[in-house]
Amino acid sequence: MTDLLEIRNVWKRFPMGGLLSRAHIDAVQDASFSLTADKPEIFTIIGESGSGKTTLARMILGLEQPSEGEILFKGQSVSRNMNREKRLEFMSQVQPVFQNPFEAFNPLKRIDRYLASTARQFLKTSDRAKIDAAMDDALQKVGLSLKEIAGRYPHELSGGQLQRCAIARALIPNPPLLIADEPVSMVDASLRMAIVNLLRSLRDDFGVSVIYITHDLATAYYISDRLIIMQKGRIVEMGDARVVLSDPEHPYSRLLKASVLSSEDAGQGKLATNPDMVAEANRLATMPSSRLQERPDGRLVRTYEGA
Amino acid sequence: MDTVLDVKGLKAYYLMKYFGISREVRAVDDITMSIRRNEIYGIAGESSSGKTSLIKVLAAAMRPPLEVVDGSVRYHFNGEEIDPTTASKExxxxxxxxxxxxxxxxxxxxxxxxxxxxxTFADFAKEPLGLSGPAFRERVEQHLSSLKLPPSVLRSYPHELSGGMRQRVTIGLATVCHPEFIIADEPTTALDVVVQKEVLSMIREIQQKMGSSVVFVTHDMSVHANMADRIGIIYAGRLVEEGPTRQMFFAPKHPYTAHLVASLPRIGDTTQRPALEGKPPNLADPPPGCRFHPRCPLAIDKCRTDVPPLETVDTDHRTACWRWQDVRPLDGAPTGKMEAQL
Structure with a gap:
């Protein structure tokens, strides 16, 4: 069995302060997980801002180098010193989708030009018919068509359509892995489900694995197969999405679940969070020595020495 | 009923003239609503539905090309009536x-x-409060401590505070003078779940303590579920449904509302959620009749030609739909008990 993506004890350390300062911050600490190539899955990374989830995604994309540890994609190390050809090859296999579609596209540039230049770059062809076919094919996958998009500027499309175009662009080289960094947090509620359902159909119908980064537990439960929960750079819980979210074990995971606003008790004004839960989660974040321990149901939970 | 704000038949359009061709965008089209004392009124709607334009009119922050074309807005503060659209600067x-x-x-x-x-506090609040020096400082510190902020934040710069703390400071700024009417425009969209809940409970707490009215705008229905006493749904510049929170969630009478509450994913439920097809209408050229008809599963011929009026269907519950009697909660909608805690 080969791994599509393997993350081995990855650390990322950023220096803080001026030239003489020795302070640093560990944005990602000792992260390890792998995605198998045999079965496509949606792997979710959950955490609040500052938990290191975006840094981890940037390292997988090769935009950031790990300070320690290794990231292997199909057995090959993802590193900055790839030559241009290898880098293109890697980029055609791992594609990003970003948070805000209005910022991802230049407002003065037509959408189809983005799609066309991606197709030209990765399919290494300048045959107009082939490029159009590839664009239409990718747009069909996200429920749009080239006829609708051709000649349109970003402001002419709604946020949901634009985000779908961003996903279509990422799908042009037929990548086995898509990295989606909060793809729905800027999209309206009524269109959010369209994007989430699309990620689901990419997995089920087109065999694309997705790393889905979010802080929304409800959509994570809805689509993901496995997940990790990160707190201040550390993975605190990892396992099957349904198992972990139905009954989270780590105090931080429990706090996250308790903070989800439910529509079941609409109108009752239930908003109080137990302050002890917050205090406990914050206390554990500062505990120095800890390790992940396996539980009988297959999940990994961080345990702390002397806690 | 003790109302603080009365909006009657409000129409606010963006009027533009390019090279002699005039164009109007009907951002707020014929909205009638009233806000009572001591309640949280939630306004929901997707982006470009006109909710921000409505808020601009209510907050007296209108700038051209947005103009009030018709209707009236009236605040009742301490027995004094004031219309923010025509009031003088003073x-x-x-x-x-x-x-x-x-x-x-x-x-x-x-x-x-x-x-x-x-x-910043001195800039905003010193004049309206009419306090000077130490008395003002004491008042601000006291107010911040009720928002669980230490007095040391007063000496900080904004970048030194976390996102949640900054948002609490802005809540503090907006509430330090104990206003009767507070407009909150998506105050928690940029925040994480844990912080979001904390900030929301703080707004609610402070509203209950002061007995003021809050108009709370967001497109996130799960926030409305836990914050609002009443909810108004805006679609393409019109108020399409308004009612008490529980009724809106468990017995919606407009297909758009029914869709909104059913599309919320929940932990413990993986059934496929339907997404609303089509895209929000262009307000420069809205569809005739009911503006929701191109996306509506219940649409009949009448919906394509006639604008449905906002009719009262229950106590406090109004809807603008020709077929409201046929609207049923969709699959996957929350199933709370209507009777509980009403």
Whole structure:
């Protein structure tokens, strides 16, 4: 069995302060997980801002180098010193989708030009018919068509359509892995489900694995197969999405679940969070020595020495 | 009934003239609503539905090309009536912060990055409060402590505070003068779940303590579920349904509302959720009849030609749909008990 993506004890350390300062911050600490190539899955990374989830995604994309540890994609190390050809090859296999579609596209540039230049770059062809076919094919996958998009500027499309175009662009080289960094947090509620359902159909119908980064537990439960929960750079819980979210074990995971606003008790004004839960989660974040321990149901939970 | 704000038949359009061709965008089209004392009124709607334009009119922050074309807006503060669309600058200055205040979306764009928090407080609140020096400082510190902020934040610059703390500072700014009417425009969209809940409970707590009215705008229905006493749904510039929170969630009478509450994913449920097809209408050229008909599963011929009026279907519950009697909660909608805690 080969791994599509393997993350081995990855650390990322950023220096803080001026030239003489020795302070640093560990944005990602000792992260390890792998995605198998045999079965496509949606792997979710959950955490609040500052938990290191975006840094981890940037390292997988090769935009950031790990300070320690290794990231292997199909057995090959993802590193900055790839030559241009290898880098293109890697980029055609791992594609990003970003948070805000209005910022991802230049407002003065037509959408189809983005799609066309991606197709030209990765399919290494300048045959107009082939490029159009590839664009239409990718747009069909996200429920749009080239006829609708051709000649349109970003402001002419709604946020949901634009985000779908961003996903279509990422799908042009037929990548086995898509990295989606909060793809729905800027999209309206009524269109959010369209994007989430699309990620689901990419997995089920087109065999694309997705790393889905979010802080929304409800959509994570809805689509993901496995997940990790990160707190201040550390993975605190990892396992099957349904198992972990139905009954989270780590105090931080429990706090996250308790903070989800439910529509079941609409109108009752239930908003109080137990302050002890917050205090406990914050206390554990500062505990120095800890390790992940396996539980009988297959999940990994961080345990702390002397806690 | 003790109302603080009466909006009657309000129409506010963006009127533009390019090269002699005039164009109008009907952002707010014939909205009638009233806000009572001591309640949280939630306004829901997707982006470009006109909710921000409505808020601009209510907050007296209208700038051309947005103009009120028809209708009236009336505040009742201390027995005094004031219309924010026609009031003079002096009158508006008098009611701002003391009676009418505003919590904005991005805390970073409200707080001046090169001024300490205490200076910002002095700029905003010193004049309306009419306090000087130590008395003012004491009042501010007291108010901040009720928001669980230590007095030391007054000496900080905005960048030194976390996102949640900054948002609490802006809530503090908006509430320090104990206003009767607060407009909150997506105050928690940029925040994480844990912080979001904390900020929301703080807004609710402070509203209950002061007995003021809050108009709370967001597109996130799960926030409305837990915050609002009543909810108004805006679609393409029109109020399409309005009612008490529980009724809106468990017995919606407009297909758009039914869709909104059913599309919320929940932990413990993986059934496929339907997404609403089509895209929001262009307000420069809205569809005739009911503006929701191109996306509506219940649409009949009448919906394509006639505009449905906002009719009362239950106590406090109004809807603008020709077929409201046929609207049923969709699959996957929350199933709370209507009777509980009403």
């Amino acid at each position: 009158d508006l200055k008098r009611i701002r912060w003391k009676h009418l205040s505003y919590i904005m979306q991005g805390s970073m764009s409200v707080l001046n990055p090169v001024r300490r928090i205490e200076r």
